[in-house]
Amino acid sequence: MKKVVVVGGGITGLSALYHLSKMSREHNCEMELLLIERNHTLGGKIRTVKEGDFIMEAGADSIVARNEGVLPLVNELHLHEELVYNETGISYIYTNGELHKIPIDTIFGIPMSVAAVNESTLISEEGKKAALRDLETINTHFTKESSIGEFLEAFLGKEMVENQIAPVLSGVYSGNLYKLTMASTLPYLLDYKNDYGSIIKGLAANKQIFKGSSNKKFISFKNGLSTIINRLEEKCSDATILKGAETQNLRRVGNKYELTINGHESILADYVILALPHDVTQRILSHEKLEPEFNKLKNSSLISIYLGFDVPDKELPADGTGYIVSKGSEVKCDACTWTSRKWKHTSRNENLLVRLFYKSSNGHYDELKKLNEEELMKVALGDIKKSVGVDANPISVEVTAWENLMPNYHLGHNQSVQSLNDVLLTEMPNVKLAGASYYGVGIGACIKNGKKTAESILEDIIIK
Numbered sequence: 082m083k084k085v086v087v088v089g090g091g092i093t094g095l096s097a098l099y100h101l102s103k104m105s106r107e108h109n110c111e112m113e114l115l116l117i118e119r120n121h122t123l124g125g126k127i128r129t130v131k132e133g134d135f136i137m138e139a140g141a142d143s144i145v146a147r148n149e150g151v152l153p154l155v156n157e158l159h160l161h162e163e164l165v166y167n168e169t170g171i172s173y174i175y176t177n178g179e180l181h182k183i184p185i186d187t188i189f190g191i192p193m194s195v196a197a198v199n200e201s202t203l204i205s206e207e208g209k210k211a212a213l214r215d216l217e218t219i220n221t222h223f224t225k226e227s228s229i230g231e232f233l234e235a236f237l238g239k240e241m242v243e244n245q246i247a248p249v250l251s252g253v254y255s256g257n258l259y260k261l262t263m264a265s266t267l268p269y270l271l272d273y274k275n276d277y278g279s280i281i282k283g284l285a286a287n288k289q290i291f292k293g294s295s296n297k298k299f300i301s302f303k304n305g306l307s308t309i310i311n312r313l314e315e316k317c318s319d320a321t322i323l324k325g326a327e328t329q330n331l332r333r334v335g336n337k338y339e340l341t342i343n344g345h346e347s348i349l350a351d352y353v354i355l356a357l358p359h360d361v362t363q364r365i366l367s368h369e370k371l372e373p374e375f376n377k378l379k380n381s382s383l384i385s386i387y388l389g390f391d392v393p394d395k396e397l398p399a400d401g402t403g404y405i406v407s408k409g410s411e412v413k414c415d416a417c418t419w420t421s422r423k424w425k426h427t428s429r430n431e432n433l434l435v436r437l438f439y440k441s442s443n444g445h446y447d448e449l450k451k452l453n454e455e456e457l458m459k460v461a462l463g464d465i466k467k468s469v470g471v472d473a474n475p476i477s478v479e480v481t482a483w484e485n486l487m488p489n490y491h492l493g494h495n496q497s498v499q500s501l502n503d504v505l506l507t508e509m510p511n512v513k514l515a516g517a518s519y520y521g522v523g524i525g526a527c528i529k530n531g532k533k534t535a536e537s538i539l540e541d542i543i544i545k
Contacts, residue, residue, distance in 0.1 A: 082111045082112065082113055083113070083351040083352065084112070084114075084115070084351050084352075085112055085350065085352040085354070085538060086117065086340060087101075087116040087117070087353075088116075088117050088328050088331075088355050088357060089117075089354075089355065089356035089357040090116055090118030090120070091123075091124060091126060091127070091356060091516065091527070092124070092125060092531070093356040093515050093516040093517065093528075093530055094125075094356035095310065095531070096313070096527065096528045097354050097515060097531035097532070097535045098116050098531075099313050099316055099531075099535075100532045101320075101535045101538065102320055103316075104536070104539045110542060110543060112542070114319070114320035115321045115322075115348070115350075116320060117326050117328055117342065118322070118324050118325075119325070119328070120324065121324050121325045123310050123322070124140075124310040126139075126140035126486065127306050127310055127524070128140050129305030130387075132477045133389070133477055134428060134430050135389045135432075135434050135477050136304070136424075136427040136428075137387045137389075137420075137427070137436070137477075137479045138301075138306055139479065140306075140385075140483070141306060141523075142418070142436070143300060143301050143424075143524075144306070144309075144523070144525055145523055145525045146298055146300045147298065148523065148525025150525070151300070151524075155300070155309070158309065158312045158313065158316060160302065160308060160312055163303050163308055164300055164301075164303075165300065165302060165303055165426050167298065167402075167423050167424060168422060168424070168425060169402075170400050170401055170402040170422065170423070171185070171398075171400045171401050172249075172401070172403060172404065174248050174404060174405050174406075174407055175404045175405070175407065175412065175468055178410075178411065178467075180398070180401075180404055181203050182202065183201075183249065183405075184196075184198075185197075186200075187245075188284060188291045189249045189250045190245040190247075191237070191246055191284065192237075192284075193285050193288055193291070194281065194285055195213065195216075195281065198213055198281070201245060203244045204240055204241055204244055204245060205240060208240030211238030211239070211241065212237045212238050213281075214236070214238070215236040215237050215274075215280050215281050216278075216281060216282065218236055219278060220236075220274045223235070223263070223274075224263075226262050227262065227271075228258070228259050228261065228262065228263075229250070229258050229262065230242060230247070230260075231259060232270070232274075233258070233270075233280075236279075236280055237280065242258070244407065248405040248406065248408075252440075254490065256381065256490065257442070261490055261492070262490070262492050262494065264495050265494050265495060266490070270283070301424060301426070303426050306524075323342075326343065326345055327343040328340055328342055329341045329342065329343055331353060331366055331509075333508070336351075336511075337349045338350050338509065338511065338512060340353065351511060352512075352513070352541075352542075355512065356515040356516045356531070357516065357518075358485075358516075359378045359380075359514075359518035359519070360375070360378075360380065362375075362514065368504075368508060371501060371508075374497045375501065377493060378488075378494070378518060379488075379489040379491055380485040380486060380487060380488060380489055380518075381440065381489040382440070382483060382484045382486070383439070383483045383487050384438070384439040384450065384457065384480070384481070385437070385438055385482075386436070386457055386458065386479070386480050387479040388436075388458070388461055388475040388477070388478060389428070389433070389477030390432060390433040390434075390471065390473050390474075390475055390476060391432055391476050392433045392471060392473050393432060393433065394422055394431045394432060394433050396433060397419050397422060397433065401419060403416065403419045403435075404417055404468065411467060412463075412464040413449070413460055414438060415440045415442075417435055417436065417464070417465070417469075418436045419434075420436050421434040421435075435465060437461045437464060450484070454478070454480045458480065462475070488517045490522075498519045501514060501519075511538075513538070515530055515531060515534045516530065
C-alpha cells in the first residue's frame, strides 16, 4: 500500500486529498492518506468569521462559478442547496474625488463592444479613438509570454489601460500589468486578437462565456466559504488529518521521503504533495538545485478591513457593488467591496457591511503595516467617509493582514515553475508542488490543481 502525504490544509491540499480518497475507492487502489497542517484549523486563506448579524471572509470572498470543476465539486459535496450567487450591479472606479461607472459590457475593465468604449467616462475622446484602433491593427510579435500590460496598451491605448483596465486587472492579479505575462493572466486575449483581428471583437464573439446567466459569476455559501472546507474535511474521513503540526524538513531516503514534523515522529511517504506558499516549501526542501528558481518567485501582501455599521445598506448608490481606486486618489485603500450589497447573506438585517483592501503595491502600505488594528480602523473609516459619505462608528470590525502570502506572478513565473518541476523530476520524482504559488491564484484554479495533482499520483501508482 502506497502512502501519500499532503502538506498544507488549504483548498488545494484538501482538494487533492478529497480526490485521492475518492479515486482510490473508484479504482480499488488502496492508499494510506495523511494531511499535515501547521494551524489548528483547515482552510488556509479561506476563513469565515461570524460576528453579530454579519458574515465576513478574512481571505477570499467567493469562487468564480465558471471555472472548470467548481460546480461539479459543489454538487459532489451535496452543497448545491447552500449555494448563493453574487448580486449584480455597477462597479466603480474612484478617481479625482468621484465614482465613475465601469461600463457593464467589459471584463476586467476591457471593453467587449464599441458601445462600451464610447460609454466610458474614464477615457477622453482621444483615448476612445486610440482604443478603437484595436479594430484595425494586427498582432505581429506578441506571444503568451509577453507582458499583458504592453499587449493591451499596444492595441487599446495607454489611456484605456491606465484609467480603466489597470485599476481592475492589477487588483485581481496583485501586480504591475507590465510585469505580468499573458500566460499567467488572460491568455485567451492573444487568441482573440489573432483569430478575430481584434480584442474587442473576440470578446464580443465569446461574451456569453464571461457574462453567464444574469451576470452572476461568483458563488459562496449561506454560511460562508468555510462551508466547502468543512465539507471536504468530512468527506475525507478515511484519511488521517494532523492539525497543529508543522513540517520542518523533507529529504529523500532511497525511493521514499522522510518528513520531519515538529512535536511528532518523522514520517516516511511514497508520495508527497506540498500545497504550501512557495517560500515555506523552499525552506522545507532546502535543496541547492531548487534555490535559484524558488528565489525568483514573488509574494505580495494585503491588509483587509471589514467595517459593519448600524446603517441601512441603501445608504450606498442604489446600483453599486463597490469601487476600485485609481492611482493618486486621496483615499488610501486600493478597493472597497460593498459586501452587504454584493452578498445578501452577509448581513442578516440588511445593514451596511463594507470591505476595504490595502495592498503592498500601494504607496501607503509601508506606513499602514506599522499601525495597530484601531489605527487601521480609523484609516478605513476616513476612506469610507471621503468616498461614499458614510460617517458612523462601526459595530463590527475585522482586520486581517496577509503578509507575504499573496502570490505575485511575474514575466518569468511560468519558466521558473517549469524549472522547479524539472529539477524535482530528477531529484525527488514523487514530490509534487501544488497551489496558488504556482498554478493560479483563484479558488477555482486551486481546486482544479488539487484534482490534477491527485490524478497524476493515482496514474503513477496504477502504472507501476
